[in-house]
Amino acid sequence: MTDLLAAYDTHLRTAAEVRGATSVERLGPLWVARYEGGRLFVTYAELDDPAARVAEVAALIAADDSIVQAEWKTRSHDHAPGLEEALTRAGFVAEDSESVMLGDADTLVDVPTPAGVTVRQMMTPADLRAALDMQDEVFGGTPYAERLLPEILERQARGDGVEVWAAEVDGRLVSVGRIDPIPGTAFAGIWGGATRAEYRGRGIYRALTAARARSAISHGVRWIHSDSTEFSRPILERAGLVTVTTTVPWTWERSPAA
Incomplete structure (x- = not known):
């Protein structure tokens, strides 16, 4: 399973997740993708300073009224201490957990x-x-x-x-x-x-x-x-x-x- 998880991290994150986006912006390690209808999607391969990165996305959202929805995708095996707390403070709400298979x-x-x-x-x-x-x-x-x-x-x-x-x-x-x-x-x-x-x-x-x-x-x-x-x-x-x-x-x- 370790090999499969490594394959997932290598091949199925970042660029593979945002292929249908109208535009993709890089904020440090973040991939911030925009889609039609004012939707934003945030992903990454590795995350440094989670609280600061969430604050960057929150500032981007606050400055752009065209953004009406946003999704930040987390994974349980990532090392990202404080990420959930930072997302909560920024107004994000956790949806149901899903199994990556x-x-x-x-x-x-x-x-x-x-x-x-x-x-x-x-x-x-x-x-x-x-x-x-x-x-x-x-x-x-x-x-x-x-x-x-x-x-x-x-x-x-x-x-x-x-x-x-x-x-x-x-x-x-x-x-x-x-x-x-x-x-x-x-x-x-x-x-x-x-x-x-x-x-x-x-x-x-x-x-x-x-x-x-x-x-x-x-x-x-x-x-x-x-x-x-x-x-x-x-x-x-x-x-x-x-x-x-x-x-x-x-x-x-x-x-x-x-």
């Missing part, structure tokens, strides 16, 4: 598709929008379809390999997720896995993950990466992926003007 893509592919379920890649803008809308419906909270659709279409136009797949039952979308190969590496991430509650526990998500893994393998991917919720973690563990660390997204939102 890695494993051989081949362990995911040998899964049958349940009877009555169709798994396919979403190819048209209308299909992509329908899949992203379903993710928003399942996850609740802040809707992301409006932001993600143009980002995915633009990345597909560049040929960087991101794909959206879905499972259907009687023509209804019941599970969706993305596969995102990392250019220049043998890794791909599986993201956004969302399954309607009434269709969970039937093997549908496993079949959807298998289809995504097969597609990634056909493009030269060997390793699969996922930041997994407690819904998907047990499924991926049974398929052979292992947890190498945990991550917590700390989020901030600008309060509406009075």
Whole structure:
């Protein structure tokens, strides 16, 4: 597992995390990425003086009214004393912890598709929008379809390999997720896995993950990466992926003007 964690730190942090950004600014060790809609994302490989670095980002946010949301991504294996306290003071709120999982893509592919379920890649803008809308419906909270659709279409136009797949039952979308190969590496991430509650526990998500893994393998991917919720973690563990660390997204939102 030590080797997998080292591979994660080497190949799946910093530049690999901000490929879809409209711009990326470096603040010392920080990578500060901007996205459409006023969203900011902060990551890093190593962190010196966490309190000072959080203060830099807080000052950047305070000086720019166009920033309406921000996310600072932490990992449990990093040495960053005082980081959580500094984020709290700056108005960030910790979301649910997620398991960072890695494993051989081949362990995911040998899964049958349940009877009555169709798994396919979403190819048209209308299909992509329908899949992203379903993710928003399942996850609740802040809707992301409006932001993600143009980002995915633009990345597909560049040929960087991101794909959206879905499972259907009687023509209804019941599970969706993305596969995102990392250019220049043998890794791909599986993201956004969302399954309607009434269709969970039937093997549908496993079949959807298998289809995504097969597609990634056909493009030269060997390793699969996922930041997994407690819904998907047990499924991926049974398929052979292992947890190498945990991550917590700390989020901030600008309060509406009075």
